[in-house]
Amino acid sequence: MSVSVDKDLLQMTAKELLAFIKSVKERMVKEGQIRRRTELPSIADEEKPYDLPQNWEWVRLGDVGQIVGGGTPKTNIEDYWQTGEGGIPWLTPADLTDYKDTYISSGRRSITESGLRNSSTQLLPKGSVLFSSRAPIGYVAIASTNLCTNQGFKSVVPYCKETNKYLYWCLKYKAKEINENASGTTFKEVSGSDMEAQIIPLPPLAEQQRIVKILDQLSDIKSSLVEESNESLRIISEYRSIILQDGIQGKLLPQIESDEPTSVLWEKCIEQKDSIVNKKARNIEELPQITDDEHPYKLPSGWSFLRLGEVVNFIGGQQPEKSTFRYEEAEGYIRLIQIRDYKSDSFKTFVPIEKARKFCTKDDVMIGRYGPPIFQILRGLEGAYNVALIKAEPRYSILSKEYLYFLLKNRVLLELLESLSQRTAGQDGIDMKTLKSFVVGIPPVAEQERIVSKLVDIMEILDSIESELLKSKETAEKLYESLLRETFNPLDKV
CATH class of the missing domain: 3.90.220.20 (DNA methylase specificity domains)
Known part of the structure; x- marks a missing residue:
């Protein structure tokens, strides 16, 4: 999903981009779109994981985007929930389970304007970066339309909409760390203040676009390889089942009259x-x-x-x-x-x-x-x-x-x-x-032995092919993870 970008923004350093973002934030406060929040603490030198390239800056996530939670309208009030088409898309983390696309426009359910007004859920504008903050932590997607979420999200509404794809990839990388540092008794959860405090590297917007392009391409390659491997694995599984059925129905080998x-x-x-x-x-x-x-x-x-x-x-x-x-x-x-x-x-x-x-x-x-x-x-x-x-x-x-x-x-x-x-x-x-x-x-017992021997030979060949496909799939995943690490934390070689 491409967006046109102001040429002036593309020429800014990260420091200048931050100043622009701050001016946007101030304007939104004055216009009553958002509330003024306490300034986030500055980033101490010991918090910086590594030295950044020239013209980059370390920032907290709350410096570049508003962190927005969600809510659930009362389920026993029918007027709050849209039946049939229409309504406002309302997402839960379950809607992102096994979701592979970057952008999302709807979930399983939708709410009405009344449901929006009478609950703690908030309308997220198109381009917001959704981040599931519990059950589980770490699902990431970009809203391709205005939508709402339940309380299982701490989403990011970028002050500069052109940064949303870069923030998406940042959070894809940070998800594991955020999950590991989360707390909770019944289940782990990330608070809004935790999300605001996350430290990320901010490159100039032109560099962000180059990074996004590379990561998008790699993601497409990985997805293609994984899909091809999954399809091959499905075919092998089906072939394994067919061969086994043939074996136990006497179709795999000819019968021997002397048995x-x-x-x-x-x-x-x-x-x-x-x-x-x-x-x-x-x-x-x-x-x-x-x-x-x-x-x-x-x-x-x-x-x-x-x-x-x-x-x-x-x-x-x-x-x-x-x-x-x-x-x-x-x-x-x-x-x-x-x-x-x-x-x-x-x-x-x-x-x-x-x-x-x-x-x-x-x-x-x-x-x-x-x-x-x-x-x-x-x-x-x-x-x-x-x-x-x-x-x-x-x-x-x-x-x-x-x-x-x-x-x-x-x-x-x-x-x-x-x-x-x-x-x-x-x-x-x-x-x-x-x-x-x-x-x-x-x-006959003698034929059982022959069938078993043949099935074992075939299954060993299929196991070998399956193993190679799984290795190929794992390699694609590792390369993808490696480039993410190299992009957002070049010192993390684990």
Whole structure:
């Protein structure tokens, strides 16, 4: 969004620009547009992070713009809120969640003139720099029209409108620091006085425009790279799902006639319950016979349709008392595995071995019972597992753990369970009856091994491509952050 700039302003040094801004501010006070405020403290030498180039100046944010908060009209008074089109745009920080554009003209809701007059919200002029000051701190955008915000903003109305894009980029850089220095009990918040006191470098306006042009270009390049990476990652995710579905429906590899059919081995499993696993499985829940109309796809040669509950034992976890938890390894303690541990080791928890009842090994197939997202299929950790996890254990030698891992990643099963998920203490939970009754095709054991081998090879290739795309995306983000640091704090090399 380009703006025409007075040529005289472009020829000013930062000191002269500040004098001009001060004269604008004085005029606005005299005209009653703003109230006269106490002079902000001068900037001491020790507050200046580095030496500025010639003709630049250190300033406080309140020296170059009015800091304006917001408010919320009473929600129970209908006259304050605009229904349908029209009204005054009214924004909350939620309206900037995942918002990528520089400029914004509206949010989810609008208020009426009456709502504006009868609340603490204020009308921000076009060109104001919006800055979310709580929940969360640090969203930045420029108003492309007159609008209002709720109390979750401390926005900047520049005294010299031509500086707004530079101030936007300043606040994009300063957001992290402002958030780190914020205070609050229930949640962190930035006050108006905190925003006024922020120290920023002010270059001449011509230099501001050059900086803005470079940062805009870099932002566009970064956004393009990130969008391309995200699209490629989406395609890989979709391809991964398609390949997996092909694998568990017998479409990935040809069937081999000499493989012992699943039906033959299934009869043997029913007759011969001689393994430890089978002894545990003797009290199997009776499940209804599978009818022809339940067949989800054309069955490949040698395969059999069975219900998951017939071939898999689902073993729920156990929750030791929180008073027994410790967060460092110790003799006589075992790791308590939780869903989050499969993504990060940052929250390791340990419990006394004698208090643990349910255990898993690294090759066990585990299911995230609650969500969102529900029905995460996990493996790779060893210890005792809590109530949010279920161990999926093959009942018989008819099914390998490796094949079961891929079998449970069935997209159709996930979508079904998501649609039937039950709310438990604010979390989505798995409908166990549906899970056990779900009909799956079981290939001959030899074919299971071939399918697993092929899927592992394909997934490794996809993982490698995905890793490179994520690195490319991360590099674009780092270059962007690096140039921001170099622009606004050349001594910050972190």
